[in-house]
Each structure stands twice: as C-alpha cells, then as structure tokens.
Amino acid sequence: MIIYQHFTFDAAHFLPHVPEGHKCRNLHGHTYHLTLYITGDVLEQEGWILDFSDLKAIVAPVIGMLDHTLLNNIEGLENPTAELLATWIWKKVKPLLPGLKKIELKETPSSGVIYEGE
Numbered sequence: 001m002i003i004y005q006h007f008t009f010d011a012a013h014f015l016p017h018v019p020e021g022h023k024c025r026n027l028h029g030h031t032y033h034l035t036l037y038i039t040g041d042v043l044e045q046e047g048w049i050l051d052f053s054d055l056k057a058i059v060a061p062v063i064g065m066l067d068h069t070l071l072n073n074i075e076g077l078e079n080p081t082a083e084l085l086a087t088w089i090w091k092k093v094k095p096l097l098p099g100l101k102k103i104e105l106k107e108t109p110s111s112g113v114i115y116e117g118e
C-alpha cells in the first residue's frame with residue numbers, strides 16, 4: 001500500500017542555462033506543489049503505514065529550507081529546474097523516509113515532474 005502527503009511552498013528562481021531571451025532567465029516565482037508517496041506495511045496495532053502527522057513533521061525541515069527562498073542560492077540548486085529540484089528533494093527526504101517511493105513536483109498547474117529515485 002502507498003500513502004501520500006501533499007505540501008506547497010513558494011520560491012523564486014531563474015534558470016541560468018536557458019538561452020538568452022528565454023523568459024525563464026528572468027527572476028520569477030512559483031507556488032510549488034509537492035506530493036510524496038510512501039510505501040510500507042500497514043502496522044497491525046495502529047492500522048496505518050505511518051501517521052500523517054509524523055510524515056508532515058519529518059518533511060517540514062526540508063520544506064523549510066525551500067519556502068520563501070531564492071532557490072538558486074541553495075547549495076545544489078544553482079540551476080533549479082523542476083527535474084533538479086525533485087532530485088534534490090529526493091536526496092534530502094529519502095534518508096528520513098526510507099519508504100519514499102515517488103515524488104511529484106508541480107511547478108505550474110500544468111507542468112511538473114515525477115521522480116522515483118535512481
């Protein structure tokens with residue numbers, strides 16, 4: 001079984017490697033929508049895989065590193081595409097949540113990335 005939790009955070013970024021004149025070279029912001037999927041066994045006593053409250057608390061420090069920041073200033077996010085940001089989030093969260101199975105990161109209502117680790 002898989003449980004999931006949805007998070008949002010707001011951040012600014014620019015993409016330094018897009019061609020001159022590309023709109024994403026300009027500083028701009030997004031409300032990112034992040035969904036984490038966690039797999040595991042349903043614990044017999046509790047009847048759940050992991051308490052959603054615990055899940056939120058575990059992930060909160062990682063969201064806190066991103067929320068209301070300029071992503072380009074964060075180590076490892078100098079080129080903060082959705083793909084590289086999803087990879088960065090995976091590397092931060094996976095050690096905290098070994099059951100992490102998949103993440104979905106939406107940069108706009110119509111664009112995003114799904115990452116299932118390496």
Ligand SMILES: Nc1nc2c(c(=O)[nH]1)N=C([C@H](O)[C@H](O)COP(=O)(O)OP(=O)(O)OP(=O)(O)O)CN2
Pocket residue numbers: 015024028080081082083107108111
């Ligand atoms: N594969 C990727 N393509 C793009 C990324 C990315 O991270 N991975 N990022 C961007 C920009 O961040 C841009 O802000 C988002 O682009 P876009 O979807 O075009 O956003 P808009 O809100 O401007 O979309 P419209 O439909 O044109 O309003 C670009 N590409």
Ligand SMILES: [Zn+2]
Pocket residue numbers: 013024028029030107
């Ligand atoms: Zn953008």
